[in-house]
Amino acid sequence: MTMKVTPWEVSGHIDYDKLIQQFGTRHITPELLKRFEKAADELHFMLRRKIFFSHRDLEWLLDKYEKGERFVLYTGRGPSGDTHIGHIVPWIFCKWLQDRFDCEMYFQLTDDEKFLHDDKLSDEQTHRFAYENALDVIALGFKPGKTFLFTDFDYSKTLYRIATKIAKLTTFSTTKAVFGFENSTNIGMIFFPAMQAAPCFLPTELKGCNIPVLIPAAIDQDPYWRITRDVADKLGYYKPAAIHNRFLPGLQGPESKMSASVPDSAIFTTDEPKAARNKIMRAFSGGAGTLAEHKKHGGNPQVDTAYQYLYNIFEPDDAKMKDIHDAYKSGAMTSGEIKEILAKKAERFLKEHQEKRERARKSLDKFLLKD
Amino acid sequence: MTMKVTPWEVSGHIDYDKLIQQFGTRHITPELLKRFEKAADELHFMLRRKIFFSHRDLEWLLDKYEKGERFVLYTGRGPSGDTHIGHIVPWIFCKWLQDRFDCEMYFQLTDDEKFLHDDKLSDEQTHRFAYENALDVIALGFKPGKTFLFTDFDYSKTLYRIATKIAKLTTFSTTKAVFGFENSTNIGMIFFPAMQAAPCFLPTELKGCNIPVLIPAAIDQDPYWRITRDVADKLGYYKPAAIHNRFLPGLQGPESKMSASVPDSAIFTTDEPKAARNKIMRAFSGGAGTLAEHKKHGGNPQVDTAYQYLYNIFEPDDAKMKDIHDAYKSGAMTSGEIKEILAKKAERFLKEHQEKRERARKSLDKFLLKD
Numbered sequence: 041m042t043m044k045v046t047p048w049e050v051s052g053h054i055d056y057d058k059l060i061q062q063f064g065t066r067h068i069t070p071e072l073l074k075r076f077e078k079a080a081d082e083l084h085f086m087l088r089r090k091i092f093f094s095h096r097d098l099e100w101l102l103d104k105y106e107k108g109e110r111f112v113l114y115t116g117r118g119p120s121g122d123t124h125i126g127h128i129v130p131w132i133f134c135k136w137l138q139d140r141f142d143c144e145m146y147f148q149l150t151d152d153e154k155f156l157h158d159d160k161l162s163d164e165q166t167h168r169f170a171y172e173n174a175l176d177v178i179a180l181g182f183k184p185g186k187t188f189l190f191t192d193f194d195y196s197k198t199l200y201r202i203a204t205k206i207a208k209l210t211t212f213s214t215t216k217a218v219f220g221f222e223n224s225t226n227i228g229m230i231f232f233p234a235m236q237a238a239p240c241f242l243p244t245e246l247k248g249c250n251i252p253v254l255i256p257a258a259i260d261q262d263p264y265w266r267i268t269r270d271v272a273d274k275l276g277y278y279k280p281a282a283i284h285n286r287f288l289p290g291l292q293g294p295e296s297k298m299s300a301s302v303p304d305s306a307i308f309t310t311d312e313p314k315a316a317r318n319k320i321m322r323a324f325s326g327g328a329g330t331l332a333e334h335k336k337h338g339g340n341p342q343v344d345t346a347y348q349y350l351y352n353i354f355e356p357d358d359a360k361m362k363d364i365h366d367a368y369k370s371g372a373m374t375s376g377e378i379k380e381i382l383a384k385k386a387e388r389f390l391k392e393h394q395e396k397r398e399r400a401r402k403s404l405d406k407f408l409l410k411d
Numbered sequence: 412m413t414m415k416v417t418p419w420e421v422s423g424h425i426d427y428d429k430l431i432q433q434f435g436t437r438h439i440t441p442e443l444l445k446r447f448e449k450a451a452d453e454l455h456f457m458l459r460r461k462i463f464f465s466h467r468d469l470e471w472l473l474d475k476y477e478k479g480e481r482f483v484l485y486t487g488r489g490p491s492g493d494t495h496i497g498h499i500v501p502w503i504f505c506k507w508l509q510d511r512f513d514c515e516m517y518f519q520l521t522d523d524e525k526f527l528h529d530d531k532l533s534d535e536q537t538h539r540f541a542y543e544n545a546l547d548v549i550a551l552g553f554k555p556g557k558t559f560l561f562t563d564f565d566y567s568k569t570l571y572r573i574a575t576k577i578a579k580l581t582t583f584s585t586t587k588a589v590f591g592f593e594n595s596t597n598i599g600m601i602f603f604p605a606m607q608a609a610p611c612f613l614p615t616e617l618k619g620c621n622i623p624v625l626i627p628a629a630i631d632q633d634p635y636w637r638i639t640r641d642v643a644d645k646l647g648y649y650k651p652a653a654i655h656n657r658f659l660p661g662l663q664g665p666e667s668k669m670s671a672s673v674p675d676s677a678i679f680t681t682d683e684p685k686a687a688r689n690k691i692m693r694a695f696s697g698g699a700g701t702l703a704e705h706k707k708h709g710g711n712p713q714v715d716t717a718y719q720y721l722y723n724i725f726e727p728d729d730a731k732m733k734d735i736h737d738a739y740k741s742g743a744m745t746s747g748e749i750k751e752i753l754a755k756k757a758e759r760f761l762k763e764h765q766e767k768r769e770r771a772r773k774s775l776d777k778f779l780l781k782d
Contacts, residue, residue, distance in 0.1 A: 152571070156579050163572065193572050197782045200523070200567040201534065207599030208527050212583060215598055227586060228578030231602030411568045411782050 041295065045260050046220060047118075048157060050287055053295055056093055056259070063262050065094045065284060075102055080140040085356040086133050086285065094259060096269070097281035104252045105141070111252040112243045113137055114280065116148035116236070119169035119191075120158060121300025122308040123176040125386075126288035129353060130256045133285070135180050137256065138187070145187045147177055148239050152192040156228035167193055171404070176309050178407055179396035190409040192235055197411035202241055203234035209271040210234060218263045237268035240280040250278050259284040288352050293324035294343045307349075309397065313387035320346060320383045326368075327375030338371035339378070346375070346382040354385040412666065416631050417591060418489075419528060421658055424666055427464055427630070434633050436465040436655060446473055451511040456727040457504050457656065465630060467640070468652035475623045476512070482623040483614045484508055485651065487519035487607070490540035490562075491529060492671025493679040494547040496757075497659035500724055501627045504656070506551050508627065509558070516558045518548055519610050523563040527599035538564055542775070547680050549778055550767035561780040563606055568782035573612055574605035580642040581605060589634045608639035611651040621649050630655040659723050664695035665714050678720075680768065684758035691717060691754045697739075698746030709742035710749070717746070717753040725756040 041052035045059060060067060068090070077083040079102055086092050101111055113134050117127060138145055149170035155163045170191040177189060192199060212230060215221045221230055243251040255265060262284060269279040290296035290305040298306035307316045326344025328334040341347040347368060355361050364381065367373035412423035416430060431438060439461070448454040450473055457463050472482055484505050488498060509516055520541035526534040541562040548560060563570060583601060586592045592601055614622040626636060633655060640650040661667035661676040669677035678687045697715025699705040712718040718739060726732050735752065738744035 152575050156575055163575065194568070196571040197565070197568040200571050201564050204523050204527055204534065204599050207602070208597050210598050211595050212592070212598060212601060213594040216594065221583070223584040223587065224582050226579050227581050227583060227602050227605060228575050230583060231578070231598050234598060 047260050047263060050260050050297065051295075054287060056286060059259055060094050063094075063259070063266075065096050065259075065262060065282070066098075068093060068095055068098070068283075072098060075099075079105055080137075082140070084133060084136045085358065086129070086352075088358065089351065090286075091129065091352055092133065092256070092283050092285045094284040095282060096262075096265060097279060098254075098283060101252055101254055101281040109252055110143060111141070111254050111281075112143050113145040114148070114239050114242075114253050114255050115145070115257050116150060116239070117170075117173050117177075118150045118154045118157075119166050119173045120154040120161060121169060122310050123173050124298050124300070124306035124308045125349070125353060126298045126306065127173075128176065128180065128309070129288055130258060130285050131177055131180055132353065133256050135182060137254070138182060143186070143254075144243065145182060146239050146242060147174075147187065147189040148236065149173060149189065149191040150232075150236060152196070152228070152235060153232050156226060156232060163193065167191060174404060174407070175397045175400040176393075178400035178403060179309075179393050181396075182407075184403065184406045187407055188409045189407045194408075194410045196235075198242070198245075198409070199235055199238045202238040202245055203231070205275055206237045206241075206268065206271050207231060207234035209274055210267055214267065214270075218266055233264055233267050236264045237271070240265070240268045240272070241275070241277045244277055250276075252278050253280040255280050255282040257282070257284065258287060260287075286352075289345065289348055291319055291323040291345055293345065294348075296324065307386060307390075309390065309393055311390060313390045316386050316390055317383040320349075320379050320386060321376075323379065325375040325379070328371075331374065334374060335371045339368045339373075339375060341365050341368055344368065344375070344378065346378045349382050350378075350385070354382060354389065418631050418634060421631050421668065422666075425658060427657060430630055431465050434465075434630070434637075436467055436630075436633060436653070437469075439464060439466055439469070439654075443469060446470075450476055451508075453511070455504060455507045456729065457500070457723075459729065460722065461657075462500065462723055463504065463627070463654050463656045465655040466653060467633075467636060468650060469625075469654060472623055472625055472652040480623055481514060482512070482625050482652075483514050484516040485519070485610050485613075485624050485626050486516070486628050487521060487610070488541075488544050488548075489521045489525050490537050490544045491525040491532065492540060493681050494544050495669050495671070495677035495679045496720070496724060497669045497677065498544075499547065499551065499680070500659055501629060501656050502548055502551055503724065504627050506553060508625070509553060514557070514625075515614065516553060517610050517613060518545075518558065518560040519607065520544060520560065520562040521603075521607060523567070523599070523606060524603050527597060527603060534564065538562060545775060545778070546768045546771040547764075549771035549774060550680075550764050552767075553778075555774065555777045558778055559780045560778045565779075565781045567606075569613070569616075569780070570606055570609045573609040573616055574602070576646055577608045577612075577639065577642050578602060578605035580645055581638055585638065585641075589637055604635055604638050607635045608642070611636070611639045611643070612646070612648045615648055621647075623649050624651040626651050626653040628653070628655065629658060631658075657723075660716065660719055662690055662694040662716055664716065665719075667695065678757060678761075680761065680764055682761060684761045687757050687761055688754040691720075691750050691757060692747075694750065696746040696750070699742075702745065705745060706742045710739045710744075710746060712736050712739055715739065715746070715749065717749045720753050721749075721756070725753060725760065 043052040151166040151170040154166040272279040323345040326340035414423040522537040522541040525537040643650040694716040697711035
């Protein structure tokens with residue numbers, strides 16, 4: 041299956057090196073990692089494991105930081121349904137960045153985009169999803185007073201004005217080339233890239249002085265930053281820096297997709313822990329056909345869902361991860377056993393997350409930017 | 412010169428019958444005029460003189476009115492500079508409609524559009540012009556509490572959400588066909604038709620029940636209502652009705668254009684009365700070459716600027732207008748004399764308007780919708 045990576049569709053076997061080439065981004069080199077480690081005083085496992093594998097202008101950002109210029113984080117979520125585990129990968133990384141660099145985070149919930157893009161969703165629905173998704177962000181422990189969430193509908197007085205400046209410098213031709221828009225694309229979607237670009241310049245607009253911005257997000261969002269970076273100079277803003285993560289596969293295996301409309305495709309943050317366990321137990325496995333074969337030939341961690349979920353999110357300890365890897369690969373650990381490790385961790389995570397998520401309802405207002 | 416009529420360019424000799432055909436609007440028939448007169452209890456001179464000459468769904472609007480359904484007015488202004496006399500033609504008509512039908516008026520100031528359209532204008536400039544232009548609207552005597560002015564930038568939280576509903580149903584192809592947009596058009600302009608359509612549905616959104624809307628505006632704005640009417644049904648809104656006026660010529664004659672960048676092309680509401688008089692005295696005249704020739708052959712009211720300005724705006728009395736017409740056409744009245752009549756009226760208008768305009772600064776807030 042041919043690889044396709046756009047903000048609205050990710051399919052096929054993903055060749056991340058090819059993506060870096062196609063998108064014109066940069067590898068995160070060992071030297072850059074060392075520099076990052078020095079600045080942060082430690083290295084997050086998502087960096088060590090190259091889950092964040094690509095960037096734009098990270099050197100520039102560290103230059104600024106080393107000269108004493110604070111940067112802010114910007115990321116977001118398209119609220120088309122419940123949050124799943126794949127969504128929170130960059131958010132967990134953002135939380136670490138906020139803690140290590142003591143930075144502000146701006147978080148955009150694109151209720152407008154999801155309404156404009158999906159014929160089946162009403163604006164009331166995406167707007168409601170936006171505030172449900174916001175609870176997942178807050179539940180991860182971001183700092184109040186330094187973390188600002190907004191939905192496009194409720195913050196559009198501020199965002200629209202910034203977006204018009206970006207839009208004025210962006211032609212339909214450009215959006216055709218960058219996003220594959222067609223003559224049959226609706227004019228809301230055509231304008232939307234300017235709305236997603238706007239928060240890159242929001243901190244600067246709010247504070248009245250140029251502030252470096254770092255965007256941690258999955259690589260499919262990069263086309264937006266290309267447009268944003270093109271206009272930044274002309275508008276007198278810094279170009280936003282970006283750091284890109286890989287996609288977490290769906291529960292049906294390496295090329296499967298997590299989808300809100302297919303409950304078994306993903307673990308959602310609102311799943312009953314018991315239900316999540318059952319999904320994990322049914323997930324695609326890298327084990328051999330029978331137990332005897334598995335004991336003899338071993339499993340394939342690269343395609344095993346449980347292994348991938350542990351590696352990408354639930355087991356930050358490299359030594360433990362290596363033990364699991366070796367045991368599973370040798371056949372000493374069965375598919376059932378590796379799933380059991382993940383299921384326990386996922387159950388515990390969900391139980392705690394859901395408690396924090398409910399508590400977040402009370403503190404939500406403290407995090408919101410609204411017009 | 413070929414006729415061209417778009418919201419951003421009006422040029423050539425305007426054939427209004429051809430425009431009705433091209434745009435697919437309707438003539439205002441004598442029967443419809445009678446019905447209008449009955450409902451309003453009088454007929455405004457702009458209707459009697461066919462300055463408002465075309466419409467969409469005016470019969471439907473009167474049906475609704477006769478059944479007891481109140482309608483509201485919607486019109487606006489693109490704030491690219493000072494207001495001139497041509498702009499206020501439909502506003503004067505709106506004031507009469509508000510008085511006769513006791514209706515609310517919604518007035519949009521498209522600071523976003525003028526910024527997006529004109530490379531030389533900043534958003535701060537168009538935003539400032541918007542509030543200056545608003546003073547001209549208020550100075551005409553609209554009722555506080557029934558008249559609501561808003562700039563797109565300052566009301567975009569409300570407008571953007573309505574606009575996304577319209578945009579979702581409007582493709583780039585449609586805007587290409589209707590507005591002549593091209594691949595090189597910026598994505599802000601491409602989205603903008605949804606922002607100009609939004610106020611058609613604003614009264615219904617604010618009140619929660621379907622309210623008929625009548626849009627009095629120059630015929631060049633009709634493309635917007637075509638798009639709006641196309642989506643109205645699908646969104647469950649009434650289609651807006653429209654009534655279209657002709658263009659007032661510039662001071663340089665029938666095919667000349669009023670332009671903020673050419674001071675002598677128009678009388679601006681902020682002109683010193685004396686300066687306006689001087690412009691009128693220099694304006695294009697329909698008189699014969701010499702006084703003797705004029706006395707012999709008479710003047711041509713159809714191309715005479717002073718006559719046209721009296722006819723379109725400054726002399727509502729038909730009997731007086733007929734006297735001026737006959738005297739000028741016969742040669743009994745000179746070009747200097749007809750200009751003198753206009754100059755006196757324009758000076759008086761400007762003096763009074765400018766006093767009201769300054770008083771309007773204090774009451775501006777009472778008229779504004781802001782998010």
